[in-house]
Every structure is written in structure tokens, then in C-alpha cells.
Amino acid sequence: MSTIKKFQVTFDCARPERVARFWCEVLGYVAPPPPEGFATWDDFNRSLPPEDRDAWFACSDPSGVGPRLYFQRVPEGKTAKNRVHLDVRVATGLIGEERLATLEAECARLVALGAVRVRLLPADDENESCIVMQDVEGNEFCLD
Structure with a gap:
């Protein structure tokens, strides 16, 4: 019998804390408190060797339901389309103009x-409308 496993979603990025704080705002996630013995994350980072400063950041769903998001600094920039992306479900159950209005309002908040808004994918015979977007470092996601 298989059991459901907890998982985290990991983002490669140039500026982990900046990207993490963006996603906190998008999803209503929270950043953890700084490690014990440090008043702030800046204090913690200053305690590290220069090459290790700002190397990672994480955030989590305050309700404990959603996965933890982990952001790690990598030297290379993004060069291709994501193979995996997040669908931010803001219009579940809505259709037509009501769905579009909800998607557009959330798009404006995130812009x-x-x-960055990339494009609207209009409803067709199989799928409802969604908006393709990019986060602050160009990672694609959809407002759905």
C-alpha cells in the first residue's frame, strides 16, 4: 500500500530571497523565522562566508497543507521553458466572463x-481560460 509523501518544490534562481518573497505574496505563504540566535535573515547571512551568503531561502504554507517552496542560488541563468510549472488556482469553478475578470484582477495584482504577463490562453472545447505569466526571474506559471 502506498502512502502520500510530503514534497517540496525547488526553484533554481539568481536571488533566492527575492524570488521566495514574491511567491509568498502570490500564494499567501510565509517565510520562516531566522535561525536560532539571529534576529534577522540579514544577520544570519552576514555570519556566513561570502560565497554562502544568500545561497537559499524557503517559504511554506502557514496552514501546513501546501508544499514547502525552496529557492536555491545557481550560477547559470534561465535559458529554456520550464519543464514543470505551478498553476495558481484563482478561478476554480468559474467560467466565462466571471472567470476572465477574476484572472485579470489577479494578473494585475501580480504584475x-x-x-510579467505572457499571454491569455482563451477557453476552447476542452479547457477554460488561463493566463500564462512569469515570476520575477522569468519562471513560467499559469493563473488558472
């Missing part, structure tokens, strides 16, 4: 946070 103000630094996201």
Missing part, C-alpha cells in the same frame, strides 16, 4: 509585484 504590480514584478510578474
